[in-house]
Amino acid sequence: MQPTAHAFPENARAALADARLRKALGTMKSGFQGNRAAAIARMPEWEELREEGRRIKDHVLAHLDVYLERFEARVVANGGHVHWARTAAEAREAVLAICRQAGARSVTKGKSMVTEEIGLTPFLEQHGLQTVETDLGEYIIQLRREPPSHIIAPAVHLTRDQVAESFRRAHGGLDPGRPLEEARDLTDEARAVLRRKFLEADVGITGANFLVAETGSTVIVTNEGNGDLTQSLPRVHVVVASLEKVVPTLEDVSTILRLLARSATGQEFTSYTTFSTGPRRPGDPDGPEEFHVVLVDNGRSALLGTESQEVLRCIRCSACINHCPIYAAVGGHAYGWIVPGPIGAALTPGLLGLEEARHLPNASTFCGRCEAVCPMKIPLPKIMRHWREKEHAAALSPTSYRYGLGAWAWLARRPSLYRTGAALAARLLGRLGRDRGRLVRLPFADGWTDWRDLPAPEGKTFFQLYAEGRRPNSPGDVR
Amino acid sequence: MTDAASGRGTRPRVGLFVTCLVDLFRPTVGFAAIALLERSGCTVAVPEVQTCCGQPAYNSGDRADAADLARRVIEAFEPYDYVVAPSGSCAGMIRLHYPELLADDPDWGERARRLAARTYELVSFLVDVRGMTRVDGARLAATVTYHDSCSGLRELGVKEQPRTLLHSVEGLILKELPDAEICCGFGGTFCVKYPEISNRMVADKAAAAASTGAELLLAGDMGCLLNIAGKMKRDGMAVEVRHVAEVLAGMTDGPAIGEGR
Numbered sequence: 221m222q223p224t225a226h227a228f229p230e231n232a233r234a235a236l237a238d239a240r241l242r243k244a245l246g247t248m249k250s251g252f253q254g255n256r257a258a259a260i261a262r263m264p265e266w267e268e269l270r271e272e273g274r275r276i277k278d279h280v281l282a283h284l285d286v287y288l289e290r291f292e293a294r295v296v297a298n299g300g301h302v303h304w305a306r307t308a309a310e311a312r313e314a315v316l317a318i319c320r321q322a323g324a325r326s327v328t329k330g331k332s333m334v335t336e337e338i339g340l341t342p343f344l345e346q347h348g349l350q351t352v353e354t355d356l357g358e359y360i361i362q363l364r365r366e367p368p369s370h371i372i373a374p375a376v377h378l379t380r381d382q383v384a385e386s387f388r389r390a391h392g393g394l395d396p397g398r399p400l401e402e403a404r405d406l407t408d409e410a411r412a413v414l415r416r417k418f419l420e421a422d423v424g425i426t427g428a429n430f431l432v433a434e435t436g437s438t439v440i441v442t443n444e445g446n447g448d449l450t451q452s453l454p455r456v457h458v459v460v461a462s463l464e465k466v467v468p469t470l471e472d473v474s475t476i477l478r479l480l481a482r483s484a485t486g487q488e489f490t491s492y493t494t495f496s497t498g499p500r501r502p503g504d505p506d507g508p509e510e511f512h513v514v515l516v517d518n519g520r521s522a523l524l525g526t527e528s529q530e531v532l533r534c535i536r537c538s539a540c541i542n543h544c545p546i547y548a549a550v551g552g553h554a555y556g557w558i559v560p561g562p563i564g565a566a567l568t569p570g571l572l573g574l575e576e577a578r579h580l581p582n583a584s585t586f587c588g589r590c591e592a593v594c595p596m597k598i599p600l601p602k603i604m605r606h607w608r609e610k611e612h613a614a615a616l617s618p619t620s621y622r623y624g625l626g627a628w629a630w631l632a633r634r635p636s637l638y639r640t641g642a643a644l645a646a647r648l649l650g651r652l653g654r655d656r657g658r659l660v661r662l663p664f665a666d667g668w669t670d671w672r673d674l675p676a677p678e679g680k681t682f683f684q685l686y687a688e689g690r691r692p693n694s695p696g697d698v699r
Numbered sequence: 700m701t702d703a704a705s706g707r708g709t710r711p712r713v714g715l716f717v718t719c720l721v722d723l724f725r726p727t728v729g730f731a732a733i734a735l736l737e738r739s740g741c742t743v744a745v746p747e748v749q750t751c752c753g754q755p756a757y758n759s760g761d762r763a764d765a766a767d768l769a770r771r772v773i774e775a776f777e778p779y780d781y782v783v784a785p786s787g788s789c790a791g792m793i794r795l796h797y798p799e800l801l802a803d804d805p806d807w808g809e810r811a812r813r814l815a816a817r818t819y820e821l822v823s824f825l826v827d828v829r830g831m832t833r834v835d836g837a838r839l840a841a842t843v844t845y846h847d848s849c850s851g852l853r854e855l856g857v858k859e860q861p862r863t864l865l866h867s868v869e870g871l872i873l874k875e876l877p878d879a880e881i882c883c884g885f886g887g888t889f890c891v892k893y894p895e896i897s898n899r900m901v902a903d904k905a906a907a908a909a910s911t912g913a914e915l916l917l918a919g920d921m922g923c924l925l926n927i928a929g930k931m932k933r934d935g936m937a938v939e940v941r942h943v944a945e946v947l948a949g950m951t952d953g954p955a956i957g958e959g960r
Binding site: 229232233236545546549550582583584585586587588589591592605607608609610611612613617621625626628629631632633635638642645646654655656657658660665666667668670671672673674675676677678679680681682683685686690691692 | 721727733849887888892898933948960
C-alpha cells in the first residue's frame with residue numbers, strides 16, 4: 221500500500237462527505253464503547269492490572285535484545301526457524317523464500333497488521349502464489365482491494381449491503397436469489413468459499429499477539445477460528461511478528477490477555493486463544509511440518525530510547541481508536557496508513573517519517589480519551605506532542621502558522637502591549653459583531669467562520685474593566 | 700459571607716489567572732470568578748503581568764516559547780497561596796504540563812512543581828479546597844445541561860464539583876448531556892487547522908445538547924463555549940450558552956455567549 225498520510229486533510233474531507241461511511245462508523249462506536257465499559261465495570265482490579273501490563277512491557281523494551289534472543293533459542297530448540305528482517309522488503313523476501321522452498325502454490329493468511337504493513341499479500345500474489353485472507357473482515361477488504369480501516373475490525377467502514385455486493389461480484393455462479401442481507405448469510409457464504417481454501421493451502425501465515433521467550437511459543441487471539449485452521453492444516457506455518465510482541469513468560473501472557481480482550485471487544489476472553497510451539501512432534505495428531513517465525517523490525521528499534529518508545533507497549537487492542545472522536549468522524553482510511561486513530565498518530569511518524577505523516581499527530585484535540593482507555597497506559601497525547609515538537613524544529617508546519625505563532629508568543633511576552641492588542645481586538649470584533657452578538661464572517665479566520673459564528677466580545681476586555689476599577693458586587697451579594 | 704469556608708482563620712490569597720479568552724471575549728466570567736472566590740473566603744488578586752499560559756505554543760511543538768511564558772507565569776503567581784483559573788485547560792497546563800516542560804531546569808523545575816501543586820480550576824477549587832457545597836442566593840429558573848470539558852475532566856478530575864454547586868442554584872434543573880465526556884472539537888488551534896473535522900464534532904455536540912430539551916448549556920472553559928455557541932448560532936438553535944461561573948455567581952443579566960444585546 222502506498223501511504224496517503226500526507227493527504228490527511230483531503231482524505232478526511234472525502235470521508236466526512238461519505239454518507240455510508242457515517243452510517244458504518246455510527247454503529248461501530250456504540251458497540252465497542254459500551255461493551256468495554258461493561259467488561260471493565262466487572263473488574264475491580266482493572267487499574268492494578270494496567271499498571272502490571274505497563275511494567276511487563278517496559279521491562280521487555282529495556283531488555284528487548286535479551287528476550288528476542290532467548291525466544292529465538294527456544295524456537296530453534298523446538299525444531300523451528302527464526303528469520304530476522306530489518307525492513308519490510310527483507311521480511312517479504314524471507315516469507316517468499318520459505319514458500320518457494322516448500323514448493324507452495326497456495327497460501328492462507330490469518331489477520332495480521334504487520335503483514336499489511338509490509339504489503340505481504342500483494343507481493344506473494346505478484347510472485348504467483350494464490351494468497352487468501354481468511355479473517356472475514358480481511359477477506360472482504362481483499363476482495364475489494366482496500367486496506368484495513370481498523371486494526372481489529374478491518375472492514376468496519378463497510379455496510380452489509382456493500383459486503384453483499386462484493387460477494388456477488390467475486391463468487392462466480394452465486395444464485396442471485398440467495399439471501400445475503402443478514403450478517404449470518406454473509407458469514408455462511410464466506411465460510412463455504414474459505415473452507416476449500418484452508419484444505420488446499422500449502423503454507424499458512426499468521427501474525428502473533430505474543431511471542432513467549434521462555435517457551436518459544438507464538439500466541440494468536442481470534443474470534444472466528446480461522447487462525448487455527450490457517451496454522452494447523454497446511455504443511456508449513458509462518459508467523460510474521462514485529463519485535464515488540466515478545467514477553468518473558470506465559471504468566472505475562474495471561475496478565476496481558478486479561479487486559480486485551482476486555483479493552484478490544486469487551487469480551488473477557490476471545491473465542492480462541494492459540495499457542496503454537498514449534499512444528500508437529502512425533503506422535504502429535506496434527507500440526508505443520510515446518511514452523512517459521514519472521515521477526516520484523518521495520519523502524520521499531522529506532523524508536524527505542526526516544527520520546528516515542530512507549531508506543532511499543534501497544535498490544536493492538538484498538539480501545540484508543542474506538543474512543544477517538546477524530547476517528548469516529550473520519551474513519552480509518554483517512555489516516556492513510558495501516559494503523560489509524562491515536563496509536564497510528566503516535567506510531568506512523570516513527571515508521572514513515574514526519575514528512576509523510578506530520579498531519580496525524582496534529583489531528584488531535586488532545587482530549588485525552590485515548591490515554592484514559594489505553595490498557596498499557598501509553599501517553600498518546602504526549603507522544604503526539606513530541607512529534608509536533610520535531611515538526612516545529614524541522615520547520616515542516618506551514619510558514620504562515622509558524623509566523624503567526626511566533627508573533628503571538630512575542631506579544632504574549634510583553635504584557636502592556638498585549639493588553640493594548642487585546643483591547644483593540646475586542647473593539648474591532650465588537651464593532652463588527654456586537655449588535656447580533658456574533659460575527660458571521662471574519663477575514664483570516666475562515667477555518668472558524670466557514671462552519672460556525674464567532675461570538676463577539678462582550679465589550680471592553682477584562683483587564684480594561686479591572687483597570688477602570690470595576691469589581692463584582694460585594695462578597696455575599698449577587699448581581 | 701454565607702458560605703461554609705468563610706469561617707476559617709486567615710483568608711488565603713488567590714492569584715486569579717484570567718485566561719486569554721475570558722479577557723478578550725467574556726470579562727463577566729472573570730468577575731464571576733472573583734465573586735465566587737471572595738464568597739469562599741479568599742482574597743483575590745489579579746496579577747497585571749499575566750498574559751497567556753503558553754498552551755498554544757506548547758501544543759504546537761514550540762517548547763522554547765512555551766517555557767518562556769511558563770517562567771513568566773510562575774514568577775507572577777509565586778507570591779500567592781493559590782492560582783485559580785476559570786478554565787480546566789489553562790489550569791491543567793500549569794498544574795500538569797509546567798512541571799514536565801521545565802523538568803530539566805534545575806531552578807525553574809522546582810518552582811514549576813511548587814506552583815503546580817497549588818493551581819486549580821475554579822469550580823473544583825471552590826468545592827475541593829474551600830469546601831463549598833452550595834452557592835447561596837444564586838437563582839436561575841432554567842433547564843440546563845453541562846458539557847464536561849476534556850482537560851478539566853481528564854487532567855484535573857472536574858466532574859461532580861460543578862454539578863454539586865449547580866444543584867444548589869434555586870430554580871435550576873440539570874438534565875445530563877448525552878456523551879457529555881466527548882470532546883466538542885475545539886482543541887485550540889485544531890479547530891482552524893482541521894475545521895471540517897472540528898465542525899463534525901461540534902455539530903454532534905450541538906445536536907446532543909438540543910436533544911436534552913435544555914434552554915441553556917454550561918461548561919467551564921471558554922474555548923469549548925465559543926465553539927459550541929458559535930455552532931448553535933450558525934445553525935439557528937435556540938439553546939443559550941454560558942460559562943458555569945456566571946450562573947454560580949448569579950451574573951446572568953447580560954446576553955449569553957453569542958447573543959445580541
